[in-house]
Amino acid sequence: MTELSRQELVVKVAALTATIEDMRRSMVLAGSLPPAWRLTPKERDLFLALIANETVTKPMAMVILYGANEDRRETHSVDVFISRIRRKTEDHAVTIETINRTGYRLVDRLVWAKTLKLDTTVAH
Secondary structure (H helix, E strand, O other), X not given: OOOOOHHHHHHHHHHHHHHHHHHHHHHHHHOOOOHHHOOOHHHHHHHHHHHHOOOEEHHHHHHHHHOOOOOOOOOHHHHXXXXXXXXXXXXXXXXXXXXXXXXXXXXOHHHHHHHOXXXXXXXX
């Protein structure tokens, strides 16, 4: 996998942001995420990104969590957010895999998109 330039990353994240906004609207209508998960807004956005993309890289996650202009934070915070999401969703058989030196992926993301009634906005 090649490293994305900053401009390519910004373009990709802009598209991702639009997808997340569409998914948020879907969630409001469907009441999609189980309330028992108690995800914070940032955790929810990161989870939605995992549904919307085959892989969420650490740079993508940093932009999702902190915005396009935030370069000063450590990528370790992404690991912390993923850990929290895993802990909160483990009772629902959600599996988030770590892709070494790349990022993360949600196992069975298309199934989760359909289960949560978000399948109309997910790229196959």
